[in-house]
Amino acid sequence: MLYLAPLVLFAFLQPQVEAQRYYNYYSPRNYVGRNLYEHGRSISDELVRCGPHTCGVGAHCTHGSVRPVCACLPGHSGDPLSQCIKIECVSNDECRGHQSCVNQHCVNPCEGACGVNANCDVRQHVPVCSCPAGYTGNPFTACRVADPGCRHECESDSDCGVQQSCRDFKCISPCSDCGVNADCETVAAHRAVCKCPRGYFGDPYRICTAECESDSQCPSYKPACVYNACVNPCTNACGVNADCNLRGLTPVCSCPRNMTGDPFTFCRPFEARDLCEPNPCGANAKCTPGHDRTGAERPVCTCPTGYIGNALVSCERGECELDSQCADHLACVGYQCVDPCLGNTQCGSGAVCVGRRHIAVCTCPNGHRGDALVNCYESNSVVASTRYYRYKRNGNFTEPEAPTVTATEVVVEASPKPSADKPETKKAETEKKE
Structure with a gap:
């Protein structure tokens, strides 16, 4: 400067x-x-x-x-x-339509131009002040609320709420525009949106008519009247691959014969393992896929090792599996401790059967002779005691070959006096050598 x-x-x-x-x-x-x-x-x-x-x-x-x-x-x-x-401007022409050139600047001419509550609009770069609807007064100083006096509730739909429309100068619901039996879903832009309910057909702004009122009015392929509409009860009632059959009007779901599963959700091709799922056997029984006499696939029920009973009803743990689990005079037969002499069929006629070490022991009683497994008979000349054993192998009783029995018969003669040079007669017993 x-x-x-x-x-x-x-x-x-x-x-x-x-x-x-x-x-x-x-x-x-x-x-x-x-x-x-x-x-x-x-x-x-x-x-x-x-x-x-x-x-x-x-x-x-x-x-x-x-x-x-x-x-x-x-x-x-x-x-x-x-x-x-x-310089931004020299005249108003150099500014936008809503601006004026003041002190070489384009500005909003409405700033501070109008009074309280007044509206300001720029027209050709000039501010125009006016009182809004419902107000009166000098727009350059102040606008006040005008006294409405007597007037209608509404003159147009815009005077009503969004869910109402102006009818005869009153705000009412437009749902009255819907036809007979129609539903008013909502109100959009002060107009009713009408729709026929489920099972009804027609113009919702005039009349909606029901397809049916009872089952008798429905065809056979849609036999049920549900909510005034004829339907097939099997539609979407069952699972994938399942069959649906009507019992009356009730849908019954089932899997086809070659399929299994839950008919209400999913049916799949049948497999051998399905014979035992769920287990058709009794309690504790084992199910194994098998075949019957005709070759058809069937479940086979067995009691597991160590169990006894009816496999179709119930299997219970047996009393034993080994002879050692039984008393000395009993044997383990079929998972139970039983007397090996039970039934009195192990020994011959006249023989005595005694259980010992879990085996049936057959002997001819004193004063008898013979094969204890076949027959014992009385003898006055000799005392024969023959003993045979029956033993069990692989769960079965086995009879061994009878051993050779040597019987010695001694004749006892009577003598008044015993002689010193003659030895005393003794009785010899025949023993079985094992």
């Missing part, structure tokens, strides 16, 4: 000579020159040129006769020695 220094020098060289004046010019940063004026004209002792800071922002510098001249650029205004600002 250049300014004129207040330094003025007066020189009086001669009484008749006009004083010379010096005017120094400075910028905020440095001295830029001095002009000497004499007799009304400028005599510069130093030529001043345009520097980078001679003029302000937005201004341009030109060389005058003796010093620089600063001026704002075209389209700018302001102080060329400090700052020139770009």
Whole structure:
């Protein structure tokens, strides 16, 4: 910024000579020159040129006769020695339709133009003030609520709620527009949206008619009347691959003969393992897929090892599995401890059967002789004691070959006196050597 220094020098060289004046010019940063004026004209002792800071922002510098001249650029205004600002507008035509040119700027002319509660609209760059509907007063000062007086409840649908419409100047529900038996689903844009209910057909804004009112009105392929509509009860009632048959009007689901599974969810091809799922056998019984006499696949029920009973009813743990688990005089037969002599069929006629070490032992009683496994008979001349054993192998009783029995018969003769040179007669017993 250049300014004129207040330094003025007066020189009086001669009484008749006009004083010379010096005017120094400075910028905020440095001295830029001095002009000497004499007799009304400028005599510069130093030529001043345009520097980078001679003029302000937005201004341009030109060389005058003796010093620089600063001026704002075209389209700018302001102080060329400090700052020139770009001019936004000169007239309203240079602004948008809703703006006005004020102080070379496009601004909203409504700011502060209208009164309290008033509306402001810009028309051709000019603010237009008005009181809104239902208000009265001076729009340039203030608008107040107007006294409505007597009026209708509504003049149009917009005067009513979103779920109502204006009928005869009253706000009412538009659902009355729906036809006979129709349902009013909702109200959109003050208009009813009507629909025929399930099982009804027709124009919902006129009349909806039911397909049926009883089962007798339905055809055979859709025999049931459900919610006034004829339907097939088997539709979507059963699972995948399942068969559906009607008993009356009740759907009955079942898997086909060659399939198994839950007919209400899914049926799959039959497999052998399905014979035992679920287990058709008795409690604790084992089920194994097998075949019957005709070759058809059937489940086979057996009691597991160590169990006895009816596999179709129940299997219970047996009394034993080994002879050692029974008393000495009993044997483990069919997982039960039983007398090996049970039934009296192990020994011959007249023989005595005694259980010992879990085996049936057959002997001919004293005074008898013979094969204890076949027949024992009385003998007056000799005392024969023959013993045979029956033993069990692989769960069955086995009869060994009868051993050779040697019987010695000793005849005892009567004598009044015993002789010293004759030995005393003794009885010999025949023993079975094992």
